[in-house]
Amino acid sequence: MADLRIADAALSQAQATWRAAGDRLAPVARTLSGLNAEVAGADPLIGKLKDAQDLLGAEFGIVGQALAEVAGHATEISTAFAQTDQQLSQAAGAAP
Numbered sequence: 001m002a003d004l005r006i007a008d009a010a011l012s013q014a015q016a017t018w019r020a021a022g023d024r025l026a027p028v029a030r031t032l033s034g035l036n037a038e039v040a041g042a043d044p045l046i047g048k049l050k051d052a053q054d055l056l057g058a059e060f061g062i063v064g065q066a067l068a069e070v071a072g073h074a075t076e077i078s079t080a081f082a083q084t085d086q087q088l089s090q091a092a093g094a095a096p
Helices: 009-034 043-094
Strands: none
């Protein structure tokens, strides 16, 4: 009887990629909040630059959090695959 396995290498690679992308966005979001918008000079430009800086920093934070959540779900899926693989192996071993 052939052994049935559920391979999750692609899922593991995707999970690592999502985590890495989220990890890379975090310092960018922090750096944006520390930028000095006043170097732009003119008050109207400073305000627009500060607004864009705040918005972009917040959006990077949201995307980073979403990537971390997706990676977490991938962990749950990987665990479910491993449990299913084990159950199928046990069932195959118990079959007459």
